[in-house]
Amino acid sequence: MPADEAALSYVSQAIDEGAIVEQPDTAAGKMRIRILLTAIALVAERGYETCSMRTIASAVGLRAPTLYNYYPSKEAILVEAIDYGIDNFFSYVLKDVDQKPRSERLFEIARRHIDYKLRHQVIARANDRLIDPQFAKLFLSEKDRKHFGKRLDNYRYKIHDLVKDLVGDRSPVDPMFVTLSIMNQWDRAAYWYNPKGKRSHAETAEQLLILTARLLSVSTLRSDRSVQRA
Structure with a gap:
């Protein structure tokens, strides 16, 4: 599996290009969308099994424990990411x-x-x-x-x-x-x-x-x- 940094150009492009629908005004809302778009990109690139909560958190600039304030599990992120x-x-x-x-x-x-x-x-x-x-x-x-x-x-x-x-x-x-x-x-x-x-x-x-x-x-x-x- 590539190091986190190796995928960030892909992830950044996905976040920039994917944010085409009006985003929530709150900082928490924008972070949730950023997490979802990042999860979409990372899972598509690396596979679901090798994409951990730590990896997602690192890609959006959060510590892993902080990510749990937004989503209780990787499974919850996946389901909401697909819906999004x-x-x-x-x-x-x-x-x-x-x-x-x-x-x-x-x-x-x-x-x-x-x-x-x-x-x-x-x-x-x-x-x-x-x-x-x-x-x-x-x-x-x-x-x-x-x-x-x-x-x-x-x-x-x-x-x-x-x-x-x-x-x-x-x-x-x-x-x-x-x-x-x-x-x-x-x-x-x-x-x-x-x-x-x-x-x-x-x-x-x-x-x-x-x-x-x-x-x-x-x-x-x-x-x-x-x-x-x-």
């Missing part, structure tokens, strides 16, 4: 989206989902590792697995319902297969996108939206983000 990561993502992607016309919602969700993955690559990848089913099976209780699984399923089915509006029930490909394919396309952007590469963030997002439209067999997006059947 999901909240962070959903707040970014779903805020007020149902106020938009239904015909525009899928591509508005796609735009925000992709934007989150491109802008917050480190925290996005770390979150992905914590919600992986194999990780959950090893380290989460059945109750917590069901809780997180339900939250992710609700998001998936929200997108699925919007996909069905476009592809219909008679599509040669099951709408759920289409849903999983486009969501995988959005998610993987956090792994391969290079901010210093040929394409800018905005250009990359637009390219991915065009690919999504093609998978859905709709025409290129118009400027108002609504779509037409191909």
Whole structure:
């Protein structure tokens, strides 16, 4: 296992990039969020079993006994960290989206989902590792697995319902297969996108939206983000 200092550049980047939702005003509230973001980064980088309370405390500049004033155990940090990561993502992607016309919602969700993955690559990848089913099976209780699984399923089915509006029930490909394919396309952007590469963030997002439209067999997006059947 690397020394604590060896991982801090990763952890610092995750904290900076992950803090995209308005934070609590109190010092205690901000420290709790810092602990959660640090735990997300450390567990994703080193593994849950090798990430101790002492390691988390050191990374946020606390003594281990002080950390227990915020959380009673490593398990409690993990559960709240996963919930926070999901909240962070959903707040970014779903805020007020149902106020938009239904015909525009899928591509508005796609735009925000992709934007989150491109802008917050480190925290996005770390979150992905914590919600992986194999990780959950090893380290989460059945109750917590069901809780997180339900939250992710609700998001998936929200997108699925919007996909069905476009592809219909008679599509040669099951709408759920289409849903999983486009969501995988959005998610993987956090792994391969290079901010210093040929394409800018905005250009990359637009390219991915065009690919999504093609998978859905709709025409290129118009400027108002609504779509037409191909």
